[in-house]
Amino acid sequence: MIRTVRVGLQARGYDVLIGSGLLDQAGGRIAPLLKRGRTAVVSDTRVWALHGARLAASLEAAGVAVSPVLVPPGEQTKSWEGLAEVCDRLLALELDRGDLIVAFGGGVVGDLAGFAAAIYKRGIDFVQIPTTLLAQVDSSVGGKTAIDTPRGKNLIGAFHQPRLVLADLDVLSTLSDREMRAGYAEVIKYGLLGDFEFFGWLEAHGPAVLARDPQALAHAVARSVEMKAEIVAEDEKEAGRRALLNLGHTFGHALEAETGYGEALLHGEAVAAGSAIAFRFSASQGLCAGQDAARAEAAIAAAGLPTGLGAVADKPFAADALVRHMAQDKKAEGGKLTFVLARGLGETFVAKDVNPETVRRFLIAEGALP
Numbered sequence: 592m593i594r595t596v597r598v599g600l601q602a603r604g605y606d607v608l609i610g611s612g613l614l615d616q617a618g619g620r621i622a623p624l625l626k627r628g629r630t631a632v633v634s635d636t637r638v639w640a641l642h643g644a645r646l647a648a649s650l651e652a653a654g655v656a657v658s659p660v661l662v663p664p665g666e667q668t669k670s671w672e673g674l675a676e677v678c679d680r681l682l683a684l685e686l687d688r689g690d691l692i693v694a695f696g697g698g699v700v701g702d703l704a705g706f707a708a709a710i711y712k713r714g715i716d717f718v719q720i721p722t723t724l725l726a727q728v729d730s731s732v733g734g735k736t737a738i739d740t741p742r743g744k745n746l747i748g749a750f751h752q753p754r755l756v757l758a759d760l761d762v763l764s765t766l767s768d769r770e771m772r773a774g775y776a777e778v779i780k781y782g783l784l785g786d787f788e789f790f791g792w793l794e795a796h797g798p799a800v801l802a803r804d805p806q807a808l809a810h811a812v813a814r815s816v817e818m819k820a821e822i823v824a825e826d827e828k829e830a831g832r833r834a835l836l837n838l839g840h841t842f843g844h845a846l847e848a849e850t851g852y853g854e855a856l857l858h859g860e861a862v863a864a865g866s867a868i869a870f871r872f873s874a875s876q877g878l879c880a881g882q883d884a885a886r887a888e889a890a891i892a893a894a895g896l897p898t899g900l901g902a903v904a905d906k907p908f909a910a911d912a913l914v915r916h917m918a919q920d921k922k923a924e925g926g927k928l929t930f931v932l933a934r935g936l937g938e939t940f941v942a943k944d945v946n947p948e949t950v951r952r953f954l955i956a957e958g959a960l961p
């Protein structure tokens with residue numbers, strides 16, 4: 592069964608299809624979007640080796656010529672150099688505005704190929720075929736594209752919506768358990784930020800999702816995408832409610848920055864720890880019940896994800912260094928810090944006026960060095 596979620600952005604609206612066997616249907620679904628039957632498929636070498644042949648066969652069977660543009664796996668590919676390389680390859684292929692780019696991979700490939708699509712010949716259409724759980728529930732939907740620079744993550748980018756998203760659940764069978772858990776952190780995030788019922792469902796069915804039970808996985812991905820689509824349709828450029836999707840991200844980004852954005856701490860793991868910390872911070876400020884914070888933490892821990900500072904690095908973090916990263920966050924304004932905080936499970940809000948000193952003291956209580 593294929594589930595369809597519409598991202599309702601009028602002329603820029605599109606469908607997200609979720610289900611099994613979508614790679615084999617990709618040709619038939621993408622061909623109608625093309626003017627002259629040509630695509631460049633941007634992918635990383637790992638994903639391409641595992642699943643590229645199936646995607647290429649499906650596109651070719653539908654009369655679509657495929658030019659693979661392969662990049663190395665890993666966050667370091669989402670760079671100026673990676674972008675230049677991809678754009679140069681697209682130019683060499685003489686890809687035209689009537690052609691289309693397919694982003695086939697995790698969030699790294701989606702962000703990089705999406706940004707290349709946003710700027711290539713002033714903008715060309717693209718389709719997302721996300722292959723990690725994180726990319727299926729989060730990064731492939733909503734049109735945020737970006738690269739990192741030495742000064743920080745995702746600082747250069749554009750809003751560029753895809754024409755179509757194909758989330759084939761079968762490709763997740765080759766994903767490592769660790770990447771699966773990292774993506775699951777974003778799934779829990781949706782429950783925590785705005786859907787108490789979904790959170791309760793995840794408390795019961797989280798193990799089945801992580802074990803890739805097809806029905807549990809389909810529900811988890813579809814509900815996450817529905818929530819993202821609804822929020823994006825209401826607030827495409829993050830003037831308001833879309834910021835709720837950043838639950839766990841202010842704390843999480845600081846942890847990622849301190850651990851070097853790599854294998855030591857995956858983005859999803861940082862979001863998991865950041866979400867648990869955001870709930871405890873909310874409880875410490877009397878905003879939500881301590882019981883709710885404990886329940887959020889328990890659900891995250893049950894998935895084998897980190898819930899605090901101690902679990903993510905072998906040496907303690909310095910509170911000052913973490914607060915410094917938070918102050919550099921894109922969302923920080925006028926000496927105050929911005930966080931998504933909680934009034935309860937499934938009830939969050941954006942707080943733009945958090946005092947850095949309050950956060951510093953809280954982090955020390957959480958085990959950071961003074």
Ligand code: NAD
Binds near residue numbers: 773
């Ligand atoms: P990723 O793209 O680096 O993929 C993780 C690893 O899994 C890679 O080594 C990749 O080769 C491998 N992989 C991918 N699919 C596989 C499969 N099916 N089987 C086996 N291996 C597979 O990481 P990610 O977690 O998908 O994405 C993280 C990136 O997403 C970050 O750069 C983050 O900033 C970005 N992001 C963007 C948004 C957005 O809205 N644009 C939202 C969240 C995260």
